[in-house]
Amino acid sequence: MIRPLGVTFAPATxxxxxxxxxxxxxxxxxxxxxxxxxxxxxxxxxxxxAEHLNVRENVGVFDVSHMGEFFLSGDGALDLLQRVTSNDxxxxxxxxxxxxxxxxxxxxxxxxxxxxxxxxxxYMLVVNxxxxxxxxxxIQKFNTQGVNMVDKSDDYSLLAIQGPKAxxxxxxxxxxxxxxxxYYTVQVGKFAGVDDVIVATTGYTGSGGYxxxxxxxxxxxxxxxxxxxxxxxxxxxxxxxxxxxxxxEMGFCLYGNDINDETSPLEAGLxxxxxxxxxxxxxxxxxxxxxxxxxxxxxxxxVLEKGPIPRHGYEIQNKEGEVIGEVTSGTMAxxxxxxxxxxxVNRPYFSEGSEVNIIIRNKVLPARVVKxxxxx
Numbered sequence: 001m002i003r004p005l006g007v008t009f010a011p012a013t014x015x016x017x018x019x020x021x022x023x024x025x026x027x028x029x030x031x032x033x034x035x036x037x038x039x040x041x042x043x044x045x046x047x048x049x050a051e052h053l054n055v056r057e058n059v060g061v062f063d064v065s066h067m068g069e070f071f072l073s074g075d076g077a078l079d080l081l082q083r084v085t086s087n088d089x090x091x092x093x094x095x096x097x098x099x100x101x102x103x104x105x106x107x108x109x110x111x112x113x114x115x116x117x118x119x120x121x122x123y124m125l126v127v128n129x130x131x132x133x134x135x136x137x138x139i140q141k142f143n144t145q146g147v148n149m150v151d152k153s154d155d156y157s158l159l160a161i162q163g164p165k166a167x168x169x170x171x172x173x174x175x176x177x178x179x180x181x182x183y184y185t186v187q188v189g190k191f192a193g194v195d196d197v198i199v200a201t202t203g204y205t206g207s208g209g210y211x212x213x214x215x216x217x218x219x220x221x222x223x224x225x226x227x228x229x230x231x232x233x234x235x236x237x238x239x240x241x242x243x244x245x246x247x248x249e250m251g252f253c254l255y256g257n258d259i260n261d262e263t264s265p266l267e268a269g270l271x272x273x274x275x276x277x278x279x280x281x282x283x284x285x286x287x288x289x290x291x292x293x294x295x296x297x298x299x300x301x302x303v304l305e306k307g308p309i310p311r312h313g314y315e316i317q318n319k320e321g322e323v324i325g326e327v328t329s330g331t332m333a334x335x336x337x338x339x340x341x342x343x344x345v346n347r348p349y350f351s352e353g354s355e356v357n358i359i360i361r362n363k364v365l366p367a368r369v370v371k372x373x374x375x376x
Contacts, residue, residue: 017035017039019039020039020041020157021157021220022157022219023040024220025063025220026042026045026063026237029045030045031044031045034240036066037066037128038129038130039066039129041066041239041240042240043239043241044238044240044241045237045238048241048334051237051241051242052242052335053334055163055205055238055242056163056207056246058163058164058165058235059162059165059166059169059234059236060162060235060236060242061161061162061223061227061230061236062160062242064158064211065159065216065219067128067129067153067158068126068127068129068131068132068151069151069213070127070135070136070151070153071122071149071150072147072148073147073148074147075145076145077122077123077148078123080142080143080147081115081123083279083281084102084139084280084281085102085113085115085280086100086101086102086265086270086274086286087100087101087274088275088277088278089115090278092123093117094120094122095185096184096185096186097116097117097185098114098184098273099112099113099202100112100114101113101270101273102138102139103265103280103281104138104261105281106262107264107286107289108260108261109260110134111131111135112128112255112259113125113126114126116186116200118198124198125139128256132151136151142281156214157213157219158213159212159223159226160203160211161209161212161230162203162204162207162208162238163207163209164208165233165234166208166209167179167210169229169232169233173192174191175189176191178199178210181210183203186200186201191214191222192218192222192225192226193221194222197214198212200213204243204247205243205250206250206252206373207246244329245333248329248330248331248340250372250373250374250375251372253268253270257312257328258298263298264289265286266286267294267297267298269372271290274286276290293347294347295346296344297344297345297347298328298342298343298344299342299343299349299369300342300372301327301358301367301369302340302367302370302374303365303366304365305366307339307360307363307365308361309330310330310339310367311327311360312330313326314326314327315327316343316356316357316359317364318349319357324346325344325346325349327341328343329341329342329343333375341358341367345369349369350369352371354368354369355368355369356369
């Protein structure tokens with residue numbers, strides 16, 4: 001099985017894996033299915049590199065229905081969001097979306113998430129599949145005002161339609177003016193003849209496009225409509241493997257690899273979503289960390305020689321052989337034709353151009369720190 005980067009696809013177990021509403025579509029296309037976050041998910045259909053490049057050049061469709069959707073509404077919803085998320089949710093107005101995280105009490109991150117403002121005092125939170133129960137319990141812990149919270153994760157399907165030709169591929173399916181939607185916005189309307197479809201622009205690939213949320217019972221109808229409408233734009237299904245290589249080229253964090261319960265949002269380069277204009281969980285400690293200066297940081301590396309691919313957990317050393325950090329994600333980047341990696345390193349190796357060694361099975365692989373994104 002191709003493992004595109006440091007993502008760990010769970011081995012088969014005796015537990016019954018969940019299936020998305022589009023499982024049969026994936027099987028009919030010959031997808032390689034793997035256990036991921038409790039779901040049987042398509043990692044690739046034909047060729048990971050071809051799927052990746054088609055998203056960069058045309059349009060690709062990802063089934064990411066494993067993601068969780070929580071709906072919060074009514075009095076106190078904004079106050080609850082302000083308490084549990086690091087970003088300033090008061091800046092949201094209907095139709096806007098915000099990237100944020102849920103800080104824990106120990107300086108780390110419960111999860112990263114998207115906060116959609118669907119209307120006045122009406123929000124949808126999109127959380128990582130592997131963290132759904134943990135996130136729900138964490139948010140409810142702070143729900144002291146009785147905010148209406150509903151978990152609709154099992155009711156919704158989600159397609160990410162990504163690439164420069166995404167608009168041309170699907171705009172005929174809706175009366176919504178999707179071509180004019182700025183990044184990180186959302187609309188709700190009719191799509192492929194289905195009412196109340198949520199259409200957003202929060203892509204995880206760096207190539208533009210849309211995310212569409214809809215009820216499971218219309219999943220196959222919408223899948224078929226999207227592929228029929230996109231025929232002239234070289235539309236292709238794409239799996240989790242390409243999704244990971246695409247996000248890596250942009251330097252986007254993946255929970256469980258690059259951020260987790262022990263990584264500070266400031267260390268992870270997420271200071272831009274950590275707003276100290278309000279009080280939130282552990283904000284005083286994070287503010288003190290910012291004022292003192294972080295001692296380690298998530299950075300990007302380009303590998304300088306041909307060799308094995310850096311993977312999650314591999315050691316990073318300075319030129320004197322001292323351990324200074326660890327790789328969190330790594331891949332051969334299809335758009336760049338070279339190996340890239342992300343990882344945490346100690347000060348003073350944050351700066352662009354710092355030269356380090358990545359240790360791979362006792363082999364020393366020279367690398368250089370570069371600024372995100374890898375794909376300029």
